[in-house]
Amino acid sequence: MCGIFFSLVPKSNSASSIGEDFSKYTLASLQLEKALKRRGPDCYNTSQQLTFFSTVLSMRDPLTPQPLQSAEGRILQFNGEIYDAVGELEGYRSDLLGDDAVCKNDTAVLSQLFERFGVIQTLQSIRGEYAFVYYDELSRCIWWARDCIGRRSLLVNRSRKDCIALSSLPAPDPGLRADWREVPAGEVYKLDLRIMDIEVISWSYELCGSLKYPYMPIYFDISLNQHSYDTLVTEFSSTLLAAVRRRVLTIHHSRSKADTYAILFSGGLDCTLLAYLTAICLRDHNAHVDLLNVAFENPRIGGGYDTPDRILGRQSWQELRSLPGLQSSQCDFRFVEINVPYNQVIEYKSYVQDLMFPKDSVMDFSIALAFFFAARGIGTMFTSPVADPVEEYSTLSRVLISGLGADELFAGYTRHGTSFARGGYEALANELALDFGRLHERNLGRDDRVGAHWGKEFRYPYLDEEFVDFALRCPLDSKLWVRGSAKEGKRLLRHFARVIGLYQVAGEKKRAIQFGARSAKMEAGKGRIRGTDKIV
Structure with missing residues (x-):
């Protein structure tokens, strides 16, 4: 970086x-x-x-x-x-x-x-x-x-x-x-x-x-049978593992003097799969994988730091620790609770707004705020649920693995199901193409600017060129699973999670980071504010 x-x-x-x-x-x-x-x-x-x-x-x-x-x-x-x-x-x-x-x-x-x-x-x-x-x-x-x-x-x-x-x-x-x-x-x-x-x-x-482009445009085919689906799951896991390996095994620790890796970790499906695959890559390494979980003191909502992402993060961490496939691994997971008091939000508000420019909406700020403090990587570290926590821990990893891209490639948002309901798989394909094509403008530049403020580098396995090529070629019904009125996005990811034993994680629904970490709408008495409103 x-x-x-x-x-x-x-x-x-x-x-x-x-x-x-x-x-x-x-x-x-x-x-x-x-x-x-x-x-x-x-x-x-x-x-x-x-x-x-x-x-x-x-x-x-x-x-x-x-x-x-x-x-x-x-x-x-x-x-x-x-x-x-x-x-x-x-x-x-x-x-x-x-x-x-x-x-x-x-x-x-x-x-x-x-x-x-x-x-x-x-x-x-x-x-x-x-x-x-x-x-x-x-x-x-x-x-x-x-x-x-x-x-x-x-x-x-x-x-x-x-x-x-x-x-x-x-x-x-x-x-x-x-x-x-x-x-x-x-x-x-x-x-x-x-x-x-x-x-x-x-x-x-x-x-x-x-x-x-090093990948083809989105594939409109929806013809899947069980044999081709099983093959697709295998290709999904091997291609994503290769993408993770490229980003993890190219981290050198001569400067930090410790083999520490870090995942931006809400506990959701996308980042938990990356945490698992990172551990697979490091199976023979004496290494630590920090799961960075951010939560905000939101005076408008209350409830302290037990946010939806904090609760889910702990549960997913526990499920990762119990996976049979990782019991012989030499690396370990450490859960890092990053608690952000409201006074720190006020202290850094203008600075985050400066960094995220030219993005200037209320939603952009709430997302940027979450990544800004998560990237700082300072919190309370737990090596296990029963061990004493390490207060004021600061991750040594200069690289943060991010799950961005999975929703845009595999129909993870509610609007993808809405698009299908309105116009079938053709409408879904068009919506997915639109989402992937505007990642650079909506997300990536903003996230890079706020995360790099702390001398940290975000890396995106789901946006690896080879994996993107695979994802865009996947049949649409391997992304959005439709049975009657029921719709389930990220079908391939959920299936792979079940295969490796992440049954609880496989069933989790998408939750935006600003709501999971409660960095959205923090000021009481402001009335109705939409995410698309400009910051004043």
Whole structure:
């Protein structure tokens, strides 16, 4: 996880000639620099050829400072993880990361791949979660993009044709951030500095496009028989396990000195399956898996910290501990209760709102609030239901595994059943395609910005490219199970949960985090407030 800031302001322009003092978007104000250092506390540096400022949260040795500059004048700022490469790049990447190779870091590898294969061929062939800014001195071009799903944050400000700024975070000053927008996923941008024109290269499902998505569009078929369903469950478990393994076994602990992993854990179906698969990956490791469960003191509702997600989280933790398939595992689960008093909500309210911008709805704030405090990872830790708790425990894991994406891919929301009732499986397919296609705009950028404030990195096994390809190809009745008036979403996930012995978890219904943790509608006396209302 890293922080990116880039700006171009022509030297001939003074701040006054630009109009609204654009220089305040640069690091002269130090506001954005300070915020970005929270994302990457291990290293930060500035390159003044243009203005490149990067911070680094180092996940493995050796620490590679950014911005990374080559001898040929290329400059790369990279925030993310490259898990794999395909085609011609696969062998070349393996050579770069080999035992005798100089490049031991994804940023250095990506710089070499860009130089040898070009930006477009490289992006077509790599798999991972990223955002980047890349300057090619030879062509005098700036490239930038998020990965095609949009799992990392990147914002852009181009209020004038001759000025541009790119950043992982928005400007902290509300008066300066009106022109900041999220860079859409599914598009790669190339700015020619000689003419200041931007070319947009779009990802496409068609072979004729410059960039082809690494997965097919959603499958409309609904023909399932028992044999094909059993095969599908097996493929589901193996593909998701591979996605978890890519994200768990690439966590290096040379900096934290302890093998600690963490799951954003509400106790629901999606995250409990990830906790189980994480333990399977670590079966032969002496490791700890922290289950981070957040609860809010909500004065409007009362009831203390025994929120629905706290109660469910404890139950699911107990069920995980009792699974026969994990009894011989060397790793253990630790339940971490993160209690957030109302006074801390008030203390951090404006800061969370700054981080989540340009998202500005009441619902966005209640969700961002939950992820903000969950990512901090400070609470009371229980090693077992009968052991004494460890007060003021702080997770050592810099990576947080998230279950985001399961609902959008496997019909987990109530509205998916409503869509089916209105227009059958075709309407369901259209709703699922819409949900998956807007994850980058509705969820991912916001979540990255609030979680990375604590120097933490979210990783999304359900949004792994290979798993997404599998999920989009699944027949629709393996997602939404319909019998008469009864409808059950996430059929495949529930079946797999029963297969491994998570019977209680398999029956749990979807509950949004803001209601499960009670971070929604916390202020009494505000009257009727809808989630879509803007924050005032």
